[in-house]
Amino acid sequence: MSETAVAVGHDLHEAHDHHGPTGILKYIWSTDHKIIAMQYLFTGMFMGLIGGYMAYVFRMQLAFPGINVPGFGQVSPGEYNALVTNHGSIMIFWVAMPVLIAAFGNYLIPLMIGADDMVFPRINRLSFQVFLLSAVILLLSLFVQGGGFGGAWTAYPPLSAVAEYNQTDLGSSLWLIAVALEFVAFLLGGINFITTLMNSRAPGMKAYDIPMVCWMIVIASVLFMLSVGPLIAGAAMLLLDQTLGTGFYDPARGGDPILWQHLFWFFGHPEVYVVLLPAIGITIDVIATFARKKVFGYKMMLYTAVATGVLSFFVWAHHQFIAGIDPRMANVFTVTTLLISVPIAELCFVIVATLYGGSIRLTTPMLWALAFMAEFLIGGVTGIFLGASGADIYFHDTYFVLAHFHYTFFPIAIIGTFCAFTYWFPKMFGKMMDDRLGKIHFWGTIIPFNFIFIPLFVLGMGGQHRRIYNYQHFPELATDSMYNLRQIATIALLVMLAFQVVFFFNMIKSWINGPAAGRNPWKSTTLEWTTESPPPHGNWPRDELPNVYRGPYEYGHPDREEDYWPQNEPV
């Protein structure tokens, strides 16, 4: 079956090779999965810079209320709300998803399974074009009359539904349209990932020979597809409420605002795992490579990831314990939420166990992978406080929640991205990155990161609630010690942002001037390392498409002199 699909893929290639665009159009109108991956990657990074800039502006306001923020000016309450709303939306929908799933999914899946391209290259191109459109609409929504949407990334109605409440008539609708278009882009992309993995694998590659990162991206795509439907329905109703004045969420006309919360979090919680799983896949692949170790329990890890995905559909209402749902329901969702700690703990145990008996090389990508584990664990254990209904009464909507999910999303979206980027950079650009600059950037990011969010845990425990542009109205929150903590967090953020210059400098310097990488600089086993760096159009010369003889993590095999055994090497 897979051979047939490969053959179909070749035919498609022939078709678009003959009429393929040339020159600059090659990079804009390409159907090559590697070019589309780059488009997603750099768009995602650009959006990440905007999201980071927003964080800088509102953190300055929080630490030094009323300050004239350099590069922005004074922050009004409306602007503050728009900044936090769009920071959250951008970082999740326009950074984490496009980079982790779309960019690395596009780049890695065909290369790692030995295919010459995605099954549907044109759908792939369309996916990015729709995504780009959604990003443009989102950015434009910040500049329309009334300003950008400021009802938080969760967009709870009635605030998000009624213009006279949110005072951002156009901004709210554009924000919603942008999010909906982004979903369309990811549905198109997800179809491609799933079908490609199912149909285009190299001859000999069985289900358990697929590298973990490909599995994780595909499981994430399935989760996304299964969870996004209700939210798209919800978004359509919200858009109708906004524009045509329907009353789906208006209690005065028989609607219910809490309906949105259910639809949103039914999507929103699986969404966490949609971005988490690819990051875990990246981490385990990098750790296996640099520990020179087989993954400890491949099947166990795979099925645990699936179990996490399934369970994630039954935990959504832990976001709504105090939202006015029937209090008895909270008990049910506390059970399911605490249960999900079991597979997540197991994934962490597998990562730790893989180090056992290895020979660990602390390269830059390995440092990122290890940091993912070390930092994500903080996010994981603090989640237990919030999943336990009784404790959530106090912690809900405080900075404790905020610090908790930044300890999950930062490792996922930022650490995971840097890990994957530094690991696959040699393959993508054919050059090695500077390891010393890479390590400076690593420590310059990781240390300030902890100094941003540990103070925020403390502030949250002190009762500081979220989305407040200025704490002067709350005497208990306007104390000197609290301002000191806020200032520590803000200064740490400034330091962290400054160190990103090192990353971009390193990237450009290495791209232009780095030493040639060769095919397999890390001595890794998976298929993407068997072709040239960067791989040509079609990934391998037509007659060199790989066959697969073994699993993806054959490091330190006792029968071999070399400590790695590539998947494509005949016995």
Add this chain to the structure above:
Amino acid sequence: MIDIIQGSTYAASIDNLILLIGVLVGVWFVLVEGMFFYLIWKYREQPGQKTQYITGKEKHLKRWISVPHALVLVCDVFILIGAVQVWRNVKQVLPPADSTVRIIGQQWAWTFQHPGADNELDTADDIFTVDDLYIEEGKVYHYRLESRDVLHSFSVPIFRLKQDAVPGRAITGWFEATVTGDYDIQCAEICGIGHGAMAARIHIEDATQHAQWVAANSVSTTP
């Protein structure tokens, strides 16, 4: 460290639950991070060292996953029991009320309706205030929480109490204060551009003070 007082009968139980979870996950956290960094150090690259070929199917090694796995589940059960107990006590089972207040959120103020001298709500002597809630220490209050426009959330950190206000619903809950004094009430659900200024104060008084306050205000607001 930032410390806030326990101002309600259930504040201590919530704090103890947080402490219980803190101890349990703290132990796990230290164990896992400790093991993690130990392994990174122990198996750092050394010349001439060959890695071990381990598939994860070895029974004696698998125990290192399956035993902690079961222990995590046991910890979860303890946390679950604690969480449900606290939750039932705070949110699910309401003790009989000595008095009832109505709390109405709107953009961007809290309106409080106190029962007045007859201790009954919705009578002529009710006392209405904006952004100031007056209650008596040691009495069980039921609140009826409503909203006129968007979602708000009634949050009293010293009580460890938080409850969203939803338009179209009247949500009932309870509290009993154990201290006197003036403390913050926050709106903990984003409600528009004035969300950051939607602050109120709770004034907890002893019986005499509160009776005086009721007497002074109940009369004057009667038509």
